[in-house]
Amino acid sequence: MNRTFRKYHRAIALIISIPLLLTVLTGMAVTVVREWSFINTGIPSRVILSIHTGEIFHLAAIYPILNGLGLIGLLVTGLSMSSLFRRRKTPKEF
Structure with a gap:
């Protein structure tokens, strides 16, 4: 299962x-x-924000949901591979 x-x-x-x-x-x-007005990139912040929200790719409605689902999937699979939720074997007494 771990594999x-x-x-x-x-x-x-x-x-x-x-x-x-x-x-x-x-x-x-x-x-x-x-926030740092002394750094001039030449790119307006609204263009960067439209890339950030997925609006430039016409994915603004589902882009955050896909990012969130992907992160949840990584968390679930990552935590399941860790030893946090495994039962510890009790040593058998002789």
Whole structure:
């Protein structure tokens, strides 16, 4: 079972890594552009924000849901592979 979860965890991680990385980087970029006015990127913050929300790809309605489902999938498979929820074997007395 652990091998199956590793296979799913690897597949989910490969699929979700690009959208999640895009979300994180554009979220940081929006903050930098808006709050640190001395850094001039030449890109308006509304363009970066439209990439961040998926609006530029016409995915604004489902982009956050897909990111969230991907992260939940990674959490479930990652936690299931950890030893947090395994029953400990009690030593048998002789």
